[in-house]
Amino acid sequence: MFRRVYLDNSATTPIDREVVDAMLPFLTEKFGNASSIHFFGQEARGAVDKARHQVAGIINSRPNEIVFTSGGTEANNLAIRGLVEANDKYGKHIITSAIEHSAVREVCQDLEKRGYDVTYLPVYEDGIVKIEDVEDAVREDTILISVMMANNEIGTIQPVAEIGKLIRKLREGGKKIWFHTDAVQAISKITVDVEEIGCDLLSVSAHKLYAPKGVGALYIRRGVRLHSQNIGGHQERERRGGTESVPHIVAFGKACELAKINLNVATEHLTNLRDKFENGVAETINDFEFNGNRENRLPHISNVSFRFIEGEGLLINLDLQGVAVSTGSACSSGSLEPSPVIRALGRNDELARGAIRFSFGKDNTEDEVEFVLKVLPKAIENLRRLSPIYLKQTV
Numbered sequence: 001m002f003r004r005v006y007l008d009n010s011a012t013t014p015i016d017r018e019v020v021d022a023m024l025p026f027l028t029e030k031f032g033n034a035s036s037i038h039f040f041g042q043e044a045r046g047a048v049d050k051a052r053h054q055v056a057g058i059i060n061s062r063p064n065e066i067v068f069t070s071g072g073t074e075a076n077n078l079a080i081r082g083l084v085e086a087n088d089k090y091g092k093h094i095i096t097s098a099i100e101h102s103a104v105r106e107v108c109q110d111l112e113k114r115g116y117d118v119t120y121l122p123v124y125e126d127g128i129v130k131i132e133d134v135e136d137a138v139r140e141d142t143i144l145i146s147v148m149m150a151n152n153e154i155g156t157i158q159p160v161a162e163i164g165k166l167i168r169k170l171r172e173g174g175k176k177i178w179f180h181t182d183a184v185q186a187i188s189k190i191t192v193d194v195e196e197i198g199c200d201l202l203s204v205s206a207h208k209l210y211a212p213k214g215v216g217a218l219y220i221r222r223g224v225r226l227h228s229q230n231i232g233g234h235q236e237r238e239r240r241g242g243t244e245s246v247p248h249i250v251a252f253g254k255a256c257e258l259a260k261i262n263l264n265v266a267t268e269h270l271t272n273l274r275d276k277f278e279n280g281v282a283e284t285i286n287d288f289e290f291n292g293n294r295e296n297r298l299p300h301i302s303n304v305s306f307r308f309i310e311g312e313g314l315l316i317n318l319d320l321q322g323v324a325v326s327t328g329s330a331c332s333s334g335s336l337e338p339s340p341v342i343r344a345l346g347r348n349d350e351l352a353r354g355a356i357r358f359s360f361g362k363d364n365t366e367d368e369v370e371f372v373l374k375v376l377p378k379a380i381e382n383l384r385r386l387s388p389i390y391l392k393q394t395v
């Protein structure tokens, strides 16, 4: 039988069986609208409230600080747009990093067109923002800092608690400034605690932690003012209009509960798989670079640039052999744009184009890693044999 190995868990994860079981009744007999007053409505409302506790539990917030959204993208949009729209009288400057997910980066770019000024902090060779740079970037008119907790392409963990401390200090000096962090990749991989981080807004998505696509949440610290982006519904205490997707929210809650219980075991398992993979790569392949800091990072992502090949070509070659990975680049059909994240590390075009992300999940096994370590070196060798640059330098 043809074997398939899924190493693209940073793009999405399979839904956990227990999560499916938790949501099923809400797709069938428990179909009520959570805003209805009758029995069916109250049953749905109870389930949404329970999920709110479960999601709050994994980030150490109060349940009423959780607003359900359609996912990480919407949470990031609501956080940034909602915050600046409600507070633009205090200033129009935003600080973010050069390696944000497109749902932060492109929202910031859009705001630039609407009269906002945005500073994109460098991340240097190791893919980590420097706290001194954040401090230096703060101006009189800065109202928002949005720096992700951990990157989705290279896994590097950002100094969010230090940024939180800086924010607190600035506020004590009377400044109006808020801090948002995209924790979509970090959650269920490392401890995410809104009190430790000291953030005002934090984005989460369900489908990166074994729950369905199309649901997520934004943590909004009590007292933070935000303009709703969905007008015409009063759900989520006026922060996000629209009838709640009860089955998705229930699934998300269950997944958070499970992720919290399993955090340590999951981290150990993922670290073990990733290290086995990286050791294998180092033993069997030449001319490659690991991308990003290798200490301060999430346990489940390995990003490698292979010289003399196109990442896209390798991805397709691996897919034909049953191994699913990602280039991490936003490649619109036809154009092979190198990933902005890999470019931000100062990598040249060749290394940026040769970057591949291998991301592990709880269902991956050591046996699968061994299989990939057999397929990968051969795929690279075959592609390099077709590469004129490679042949020239080996002659």
Ligand SMILES: *Cc1c(COP(=O)(O)O)cnc(C)c1O
Binding pocket: 010, 011, 070, 071, 072, 073, 074, 101, 103, 148, 150, 151, 152, 182, 183, 184, 185, 205, 206, 207, 208, 214, 215, 216
């Ligand atoms: C996947 C991802 C998102 C987007 O979340 P969706 O639920 O797919 O919209 C945002 N930020 C990061 C870091 C991600 O990895």
